[in-house]
Amino acid sequence: MVSATVALAATAVTVLVFTGVGLLVSRGRVDSVESFISARDSAGSGTLAATVIASMMGVWILFSPAEAGAAFGGLPAVLGYAIGSAVPLALFIPVGARIREVMPAGHSLTEFAYARFGTGMYVFVLAVSVFYMFVFLAAEMTGIAGALAFVAGVPHWQTSLLVGGFVLLYTTYGGLLASIVTDTVQTLVILPLLAVGFAGALLSLGGAGDLHAAAVSTDPVLLDPAFGPGLEFGLYVAFALLGANMLNQGVWQRVYAADGERSLRRGMGLAAVVVVPMLVLSGLFGIAAAGLGLTESGSASIAFFLVMAEAFPAWVTLAVVVLAVLLVMSSADTMFNAIASVVTADLARALDDPDERTLWLGGRGLTVAVALGAIFIGAQGYSVLQLFLTADLLAAGVFVPFLAGLYTERLTGPGAIVAGLAGLAVGFAYFPTLRGLLAAIPGLGSVLPTPSFLVAFAGATLVSAALTAAATALGDADADLETLGRDVRSLDDPVTDGGHER
Amino acid sequence: MSLVALAALGPTAFAALAWGSICLVLAVFAAVCWLVLSER
Numbered sequence: 001m002v003s004a005t006v007a008l009a010a011t012a013v014t015v016l017v018f019t020g021v022g023l024l025v026s027r028g029r030v031d032s033v034e035s036f037i038s039a040r041d042s043a044g045s046g047t048l049a050a051t052v053i054a055s056m057m058g059v060w061i062l063f064s065p066a067e068a069g070a071a072f073g074g075l076p077a078v079l080g081y082a083i084g085s086a087v088p089l090a091l092f093i094p095v096g097a098r099i100r101e102v103m104p105a106g107h108s109l110t111e112f113a114y115a116r117f118g119t120g121m122y123v124f125v126l127a128v129s130v131f132y133m134f135v136f137l138a139a140e141m142t143g144i145a146g147a148l149a150f151v152a153g154v155p156h157w158q159t160s161l162l163v164g165g166f167v168l169l170y171t172t173y174g175g176l177l178a179s180i181v182t183d184t185v186q187t188l189v190i191l192p193l194l195a196v197g198f199a200g201a202l203l204s205l206g207g208a209g210d211l212h213a214a215a216v217s218t219d220p221v222l223l224d225p226a227f228g229p230g231l232e233f234g235l236y237v238a239f240a241l242l243g244a245n246m247l248n249q250g251v252w253q254r255v256y257a258a259d260g261e262r263s264l265r266r267g268m269g270l271a272a273v274v275v276v277p278m279l280v281l282s283g284l285f286g287i288a289a290a291g292l293g294l295t296e297s298g299s300a301s302i303a304f305f306l307v308m309a310e311a312f313p314a315w316v317t318l319a320v321v322v323l324a325v326l327l328v329m330s331s332a333d334t335m336f337n338a339i340a341s342v343v344t345a346d347l348a349r350a351l352d353d354p355d356e357r358t359l360w361l362g363g364r365g366l367t368v369a370v371a372l373g374a375i376f377i378g379a380q381g382y383s384v385l386q387l388f389l390t391a392d393l394l395a396a397g398v399f400v401p402f403l404a405g406l407y408t409e410r411l412t413g414p415g416a417i418v419a420g421l422a423g424l425a426v427g428f429a430y431f432p433t434l435r436g437l438l439a440a441i442p443g444l445g446s447v448l449p450t451p452s453f454l455v456a457f458a459g460a461t462l463v464s465a466a467l468t469a470a471a472t473a474l475g476d477a478d479a480d481l482e483t484l485g486r487d488v489r490s491l492d493d494p495v496t497d498g499g500h501e502r
Numbered sequence: 503m504s505l506v507a508l509a510a511l512g513p514t515a516f517a518a519l520a521w522g523s524i525c526l527v528l529a530v531f532a533a534v535c536w537l538v539l540s541e542r
Contacts, residue, residue, distance in 0.1 A: 044537065044538075044540075044541035045537050046533075046534050046535075046536070046537025046538035046539075046540070046541055047537075047538055047541060049530075049533075049534050049537065050534050050538060053534075075511065184538060187534065188531070188534065188535060188538070191527055191528070191530065191531035191534070192528065192531055194527060195524045195527040195528045195531070198520075198523075198524055199521075199524050202520060202521075202524075207517075208513065208516055208517035208520050208521065209513050209517065211516070211520075212512075212513040212516040212517070213513070215516075223511045223516065224511070225511060266537075270530055270533060270534060270537075273526070273530060274526070274527060274530035276523075276526075277522070277523035277524070277526040277527045277530075278523075278527060280519065280523045281520070281523050281524065281527070284519070284520055284523075
């Protein structure tokens, strides 16, 4: 084990370098609220791919896929995780193009929800989206604090404060621009580090043949792609990731950041392609850990780190620390700015043409508030898995009616809300995580069905989709998608003539 | 990669999955590098 001081020093150098990059590139270029929360039409396909990869691939990729491989069903669980992470990004190619077409001057998904469906659906989407993003952020801070505590015994609060504090510094100053530029550099370090790290571990542990033999002799189902529990896990994770990512404001911001449809297609496509092998590699670490008997004491959640410790000398741990810090920084800056941008964009409407200074204070103040909350939670070392699953379920119930609004003019706000609520009712009825809470409600416990994550997530998605289709067939909203974007305007030049786009 | 083909994941398929993933990550890294540099 490396000492806490050395690990903290490596962390400090990493965060200082990228904080410097973030501050330098945004110096003098972020002069309005618009440029703080939006980077419209500025990213080519390479930059877009890099920033989406960095934003979506947080430190969780060192924990969850490996744990899935070691404890939740081996190979099919890993493949489900990998493919389930790629599908939303691939889906953002057509959906993103549609978002840009319907609302070309937009900033956030909640702006669209309000303009298309009205207040009720807006509140619904706002609550689910912000809850999901904050839980993601809190999980990232908890993950990095836990990683450094494991590899070097660093107290949680020190890691959380160091990483969160510096990311806050450059994100508050440079906004989305700083996030995108640092993401780009971070991706160009993360990808080779992950590939070379796994190749080194593979060779150090005797090669793929030895790891295969170890896995087969320890538990043959680890490598059985048709293993039932693994398939079930892979499927429900795919449903969970789909809804959550479609309501991720960080991705919506990047859809607008693309400098054209071609960049959107290529950037999202490249990101979708690379997340599959990234998660497969992480998952294979979990299978390797289980095969080598490293997770017998119930430590599957840190399977990645157990394999690293087995394969490499202690000093290599520093490279893992750098990798983990880069992963968490690139996701945390995205979430800081994404959450702040949702509310800032809405403040412009809610406050009825506020001045620039008010919006500035709102945007930066919210970034600070979100960051402090995440740093505090990260310092506690809580398990946020249950919150994560709950946030994913909420998103699974809401995203279909929400996105349907991009394509149909018939679906009404109440129709979308009913479809979402019905999906959630089915989802929560089968949801194992909150079963105790629901069963405590008088009269409800005896009628609840057998809990199942797969039925909960698939049920929430499919029931809301079916009711969205029915509500669309029966609805008469007569929303004009051609003119929807007129209600959304740039934030650097508040209008006083009724809010029409310039 | 179909489930049928993977149903008997042997050492060769396992090695192909592991090394193929490593190569794919490096290939995307090269593609992103090239695209980012060509934007400048």
